[in-house]
Amino acid sequence: MVGLLFMFAMPLLLVVIITIVQDSAFRQINENQMSLLIINHDSSEQSAQLITLLEKSRMFDIEQKNETPADEVKNTLIRKGKLTALYIPENFSEQLNKKAALVARVMLADMGLFENNAVEKEPEMPELQFYHDPVLQDAYSYTIVSIIRSHLDVVENSLMIDVIYQLVGIEKKPDTFRDAMMANTVSINQQPASKVNIKPNTTQHNIPAWTIFAMFFIVVSLGSNIVKERMNGSFIRLKTMPVNFSLIFGSKMIVYVSVAVLQVVAVFSVGVFLFPVMNLPQLILPGNFFVLFIVVLIIALAAVSYALMIGALSKTQEQANGIGAVSIIIFAALGGILVPVFVMPDIMKIISNFSPLYWCLESFYFLFLKGGNWTQIIPVLIPIIIFILLCQMITYIQLKVEKII
């Protein structure tokens, strides 16, 4: 009973917790405002313009503490409980102006609109300091720096245009032009390369991934049961009875495959019915239920076959539990459950092909994200079927060696 509860409660908790965490992280960056402490030691227009742009972006909850000395920024960030801080040095605008003037003069000289005989020294580029709480992961820091960078580009471009206007004799550039520059409204529409209209989100990614992980965790329960039955003589006893052992083994597989399928039903139901109530994106199931069922069945069979193999090869229940659990975590890491395969180094991408969870995840992603059909899914299912046959064969040989079958 506890085992069954564990098998069902664990995947539900996994998908709920991980989706909430990832979804909130996504919203933290994209919807919620990140706290940003700004220490501006530059009193000119460009720094003010940058701050205005950051404020207008509505991505940051900005607090200014301009009186903070440069060497106190870190302490202030920690003391005030902020995640990030941006330090704008005293000479920021001055250096930015020098750079803009140089670029504008070179450009106009190239166009023959300005005579620039002087050999100008490349000015030092102004340097902003970005501080972040050490708990903030690199990925988030890079995102925030990129956002600041994009707004900084607007300021730089605007300044450069100002200088060009001045050099060609127009003292003040028209507001319409300034507004157009500042608006920065070029939008990029994200279009998933999918045959169906499914928007990739934390739910569509996490539910298939963690469901597979949970299905393979059946190794802990089934693997140790097989060891127990091998070791305590239950299998031997069955051998003295008027029944074909393959029937006993087949029955076990049917029961555990059914449990794995029920796990999937439970987790998918949570995604479809509970997630919207929890303000999480709803799970959109693939249109072709038959293909989904076959894929689920094959993945369940792979998980059960692996558990049987671990159970047949292990000498103790502890060994089965340890090897089973650790191997699934390794397979999950290699297979892209924990970190997407596309961000892995090339060698790891090759190794990931040896993880059954990679192929299981690929088959689910074809269904849940790409709207894949039979033609696309079959090549992904073949490695899983090979894995199933391999596990079954090793199990058979081992039980044969032990004279159990």
Added chain:
Amino acid sequence: MSDDVCISINNLSKKYKNSKEESLKGVSFSVTRGEKFGVLGPNGAGKTTLISVLCGILPATKGNFSYYKNGKPLSNHEIKSGIGYVPQDFAFYDELTPMQNLHYFGAIHNLNKKTIEERAEEIFTILGISKVSDKKTKIFSGGLKRRINLAIGIIHKPSVLFLDEPTVGADVQSKHAMIEYLKKLNNEGTTIIYTSHHMAEAEEFCDRIAFINNGSIIECDNLNNLMKKHDITDLQSLFISLTGEGYFD
């Protein structure tokens, strides 16, 4: 073949794959229907191997054995349907209750639910399991587990029952209950093949005894004849006399 013969064993040998010596060396004897037949010997003598071969768990390397009913040999399926096996280990599911275990193993013997429940009630009453029949077996004492191990082996009323040290580790009450019930089963017609290291128990229980040592049957007769032959008055002295005082494992 005589109608009384239940099992006939001819020149049976067994050699394990990685072993240099044969564990059974040309063993031959027969067991009569309704007999309580003891197989005694020191550790490693070949008792469990002999029972494993006769139950179909291990294949014999040489020789053969046959089961008979009314002088006619039985098929493999008839043998498996008719034998009961009680191993040394607690070969059942400790996550299940005694009743659930009997239902599982009974169903494998093609018994229906009603028959299993009737048989279980009788066995549980005699073996003192009734009060705990709905509790998980993993919490039970060694003696109680021994009785459940026996109960599973006899749920289908086997005509031949193999008992591999069935009372080892059990308390006096458990041993008593089991031996008494085995006698009852034997009176009802069950042939029993039994191994044990309890000489007093074997002396009281067995009609005929085969002494096995180093894979060979060194004596096989009823106890009185053996004692007369060796001029010894108790089974333990006879055992030492036949197998020596040295250790074997």
